[in-house]
Amino acid sequence: MEHVVDPLITLKRGGRWSEPAAFAAMIAFFAIAPAIVYPVFLMKVLCFALFACAFNLLIGYAGLLSFGHALYFGWAAYVCAYAAKSWHLSPELAILIGTALAAGLGLVAGALAIRRQGIYFAMITLALAQMMYFFAVEAPFTGGEDGIQAVPRGFLFGVLNLSQQATMYVFVFVVFLAGFLFIYRIIHSPFGEVLKAIRENEPRAISLGYKTDRYKLVAFVLSATLAGAAGATKTLVFQLASLTDVHWSMSGEVVLMTLVGGLGTVFGPVVGAFIIVAMENYLAEFGQWVTVIQGVVFVTCVLLFRRGIVGELANALKIPL
């Protein structure tokens, strides 16, 4: 049985320069790009890249497919928006509160979902996310169909004015980098190695004495927390939290981004997020065709490019990326 993630991609040794080089290229890209491309678009890419990286931590390294990651992204967005707008909290506190809520939700949902394996795990995460979607529809503070609009960006640490686009861009970039490096640290730690062992062969990991459920739960909470950080940051960028953020199609989108970029690759989710966000932005005029194209990309990736773009590249060059 072929696994979701090609183990060679993540277990391969050698080529130690490749990841730092790709990292430098990524930094250079996001440092230069605002001069050429619309910064709000880039900030959207950065938020979704962090979201996809968080999702990838779960599927790529622990082998768990969550089909409900919009739950953490969207609810963190709502709470961050509410904290910033109605409690007049500073942006860093609003993001922290949103992220903390996502962590709490992740703890509850994760503890429930890991009680079943494989396909059931995916269905449970999807169902829990749908339940919380209905709460979001009905709860008074979320603003129903309108969402929470005109969220103030405020002053970071009371000093830096985030309504200036350049300041906001740097802030979003720093949040993304912190999340990215944190994930990188996790997957290269002994904890990350255990996750990979669970992904490859859970019964064997159990027989070696690892309490795999605990590892899976911690990975789930970490992933949900970072997805929350991405959602909360996105709220400040667009000054909006809405039902779109908690809808199942958002969960599908993050799966697509990670799949396109490459499951279980370090840089794949970033590339995937860029491609999908660009596709949505530039094809927006085609209306519903975007959904159709997303579906076609899904089908093509599953049938022909299961390693994703970065995964195929890494495989062709025989280096980890």
Added chain:
Amino acid sequence: MLEALGISSPALFGQLLIGLINGSFYALLSLGLAVIFGMLNIINFTHGAQYMMGAFGAYLLLEHLHLGYWWALIIAPIAVGLTGVVIERLFLKQLYQLDHLYGLLLTFGIALIIQGLFRNYYGSSGLPYRAPAELQGVRNLGFMFLPNYRAWVIVVSLVVCLSTWFVIERTRLGSYLRAATENPSLVRAFGINVPRMITLTYGFGVALAALAGVMAAPIYNVSPLMGADLIIVVFAVVVIGGMGSIMGAIVTGFGLGVVEGLTKYFKPEASDTVIFVIMVIVLLVRPAGLFGRRA
């Protein structure tokens, strides 16, 4: 007697009826999912879209060919079932050696394509579809009024579910199916064409979804996204029941429909979420599902 407790019986029975109707659809859809999962080891995310295609099939047959409900009841499931056969031959077939999750991702992609295409051509708003003349009207049962069409839906759904159960659990064909689920290579060695059986099973599961769609058309409006949210509820139903048992899927489907109907009466604001809440409780108390075997 119920009035003494402050419960209005016509309203209560009305909600129970709606619950049974919803339960009919949950049962038909989760049954199809269970049959497909048993044979293909794939969770068919396209199921909701195929349910919608059944409803649209009925609508289009009437609009373009002037074929009414009774024709639609036969033609739409067969036609949609055939599209399922094509999907299985072209795409799903390539995934049997891979992790199950790829099946979920692929069928999700196909659902996006189908729903996107229908939204392009028919918009997002619902299109009306009338129940056939023979089934219009209402019957007075004394304690409540029962629309004939709704009674028909419940009866047909029960008959279809129980016949499916009978075929799978009590006939020779069903025994081949069950054997192929347990050990495909051994069944192949006995000279049974397992790949064809898999294709037909998928086609049959899809046809069940389309049949549910045709029956739903006069009750809910026909719209491209009618199956998108429903399929997630059906997933929860499947998690609650476990996919190991055909009868389990049927009982869970109807039971949860009734529970949802009761919730609508006693606590309307919780009716959207009650099935998910039950799922959480079942996961805490009986992680393998009500009818599931411990994996």
